[in-house]
Amino acid sequence: MPTAAFADTDSIIKLPPPAIQGGGELIAALKARRSTRAFAAKRLPQDLLSTLLWAAFGINRPESGGRTAPSAHGWQEIGVYAVLPEAAYRYDANANALAMVAKGDLRAATGMQDFVATAPLNLVYVADFERMKDASDEDRVFYASADAGVVAQNVYLFCTANGLATVVRGLVDRKRLAPALGLRLKQRIVLAQTVGYPE
Ligand SMILES: Cc1cc2nc3c(=O)[nH]c(=O)nc-3n(C[C@H](O)[C@H](O)[C@H](O)COP(=O)(O)O)c2cc1C
Numbered sequence: 001m002p003t004a005a006f007a008d009t010d011s012i013i014k015l016p017p018p019a020i021q022g023g024g025e026l027i028a029a030l031k032a033r034r035s036t037r038a039f040a041a042k043r044l045p046q047d048l049l050s051t052l053l054w055a056a057f058g059i060n061r062p063e064s065g066g067r068t069a070p071s072a073h074g075w076q077e078i079g080v081y082a083v084l085p086e087a088a089y090r091y092d093a094n095a096n097a098l099a100m101v102a103k104g105d106l107r108a109a110t111g112m113q114d115f116v117a118t119a120p121l122n123l124v125y126v127a128d129f130e131r132m133k134d135a136s137d138e139d140r141v142f143y144a145s146a147d148a149g150v151v152a153q154n155v156y157l158f159c160t161a162n163g164l165a166t167v168v169r170g171l172v173d174r175k176r177l178a179p180a181l182g183l184r185l186k187q188r189i190v191l192a193q194t195v196g197y198p199e
């Protein structure tokens with residue numbers, strides 16, 4: 001029996017309970033998603049890192065270059081940087097590769113909380129304002145923030161589904177981190193996100 005239609009004049013619509021029991025992997029990941037701030041030092045294997053980056057903002061429609069996360073106007077302005085213990089890299093989704101942007105351990109520079117220095121991976125979401133054509137400065141900030149947030153949620157869900165811990169972070173010393181990553185003036189750090197195995 002379909003649920004009876006409700007009168008659109010009702011001011012409160014009592015919904016049926018959400019169907020979250022045995023609802024498949026996506027519902028399980030949404031149920032378990034949370035922020036965690038304690039990470040083991042253990043490194044992520046490369047195949048897991050590759051899939052994580054694909055989930056974050058990889059290409060899911062090769063014919064059009066479409067990505068796993070939406071972006072305003074299809075600008076695809078969010079660059080995903082991976083700060084690993086030995087160097088920092090920019091994720092190249094087309095080549096499925098990591099391109100080094102800085103040698104050395106920059107993990108401590110990715111945030112202002114102690115765990116960032118020892119967690120095995122910090123992602124940094126960088127908006128390239130030059131890709132955001134015909135947008136006002138204010139709109140660039142709004143859209144870049146929203147677009148980075150969607151990437152962050154992809155990472156949350158991937159981490160939850162794969163036994164990884166994660167927390168997205170706005171608390172970043174952008175003035176310190178931007179030059180360390182070799183960013184141009186029009187590239188703005190929106191968020192960072194720490195990833196690792198739970199401690
Ligand atoms: C835009 C944004 C910025 C955040 N910045 C930080 C941060 O700098 N440091 C931190 O530990 N958590 C940060 N968080 C995580 C929130 O504190 C966390 O999501 C919130 O407490 C709810 O907890 P939950 O994610 O476990 O549901 C941020 C979350 C968002 C969405």
